[in-house]
Amino acid sequence: MPRFYCPQPLAIGLHLDLPDTVAHHVNVVRLAPGDAITLFNGEGGEYTAVLETVEKRRASATIKAYTPLDTELPYAITLAQALPEGSKMDWIVEKAVELGTAAVQPLAARRCVVKLAGDRAEKKLSHWQGIIIAASEQCGRNRVAQLAPVADFRDWISQQDLHRRVLLTPRATQSLADWARHQPPQALTIMVGPEGGFSDEEEDAAMARGALALSMGPRVLRTETAALAAIAALNAAWGGM
Numbered sequence: 146m147p148r149f150y151c152p153q154p155l156a157i158g159l160h161l162d163l164p165d166t167v168a169h170h171v172n173v174v175r176l177a178p179g180d181a182i183t184l185f186n187g188e189g190g191e192y193t194a195v196l197e198t199v200e201k202r203r204a205s206a207t208i209k210a211y212t213p214l215d216t217e218l219p220y221a222i223t224l225a226q227a228l229p230e231g232s233k234m235d236w237i238v239e240k241a242v243e244l245g246t247a248a249v250q251p252l253a254a255r256r257c258v259v260k261l262a263g264d265r266a267e268k269k270l271s272h273w274q275g276i277i278i279a280a281s282e283q284c285g286r287n288r289v290a291q292l293a294p295v296a297d298f299r300d301w302i303s304q305q306d307l308h309r310r311v312l313l314t315p316r317a318t319q320s321l322a323d324w325a326r327h328q329p330p331q332a333l334t335i336m337v338g339p340e341g342g343f344s345d346e347e348e349d350a351a352m353a354r355g356a357l358a359l360s361m362g363p364r365v366l367r368t369e370t371a372a373l374a375a376i377a378a379l380n381a382a383w384g385g386m
Contacts, residue, residue: 147174148183148191148282150289155184155192160207168204171196182206185281187289190214216285218245218385221332223308224372227254227298227339228261233369238273241290242280244376245385248291249273250334254298256341261295270294298343302351308332310356313371314348317360321375324359325382333379337372 149167163171176182178196184206185191190213194206224246226237238249251273253261261269270292277290311321311333336343336351343351352358361371361378379385 146181146183146193147171147176148185148285150278150282151184151186153186155186155208157192157208157211160197161205163204163206165202168200168202171199171204172201176204184208185287187287189287191287214285214287216245217288218247218380220330220379220383220385221247221308222376222379223248223250223332223334224376225250225252225301225310225334225336226372227252227337227343227368228257228259228295229339229368230258234269234273235276237369237372238276238292239280240373241376242277242286243284244373244380245286246290246376247288248293249277250293250301251295252298252301252336253295254339255344255347257339266295298347299350302347302354302356306334308334310334310336310351310354311375312336312343312348312351312356312358313338313361313375314342314358315360315365316348317358319359320362321359322362322378322382324357325379330383335372335375337368337375340368 151164151167176196176199178199180196182194183191184194190211192208193210194208196204196206198205224241228251274292277292281289313336361374366374
């Protein structure tokens, strides 16, 4: 059944005009009046609705049922990802959402080639938000991962974080997988550097502020691989796959 994000109050019996983006998608996949769809608004659970009207630029539906389905991980993972080159961030955000990440924090680190500010940063954030929504629709999540504005590494690392921060670095003597096997499930912020990794000064600053340095094993992974491998490793160790 096609799933669509509908960011508005939803309730059984409600007749509603679907958002423009959803109406467009309904037309693209050639749905017709009488077809069933699934709607979710990011507040938990999902709703079964039946299409009432399908026009070129408009579609409406009536909500028939509610299912309190929750597919979230039992522990919150925040991905603090230093900006990579090209479209790698699109891939990272999409797959991190599919793997259950609760929040994404883009970071501007010293070795980042990509520089985002002003209108360009806003456009990128809007683009990544769209990727988060599309990934949530596809993978069956009924809550939408939070996306924070791009933050300078030095400013971000000096802020207090309620979650334990894990710095992925080849300098570490213990692997994330080994550490997770001996720890209870818990909220974590996973820090991943850009191509070339975080600088020594950035890593030292992170550890000085309490970050736990862990590696991904004997091989050095690319930035677009490290984050996803880390989240998958935690899923395997703590459940949630």
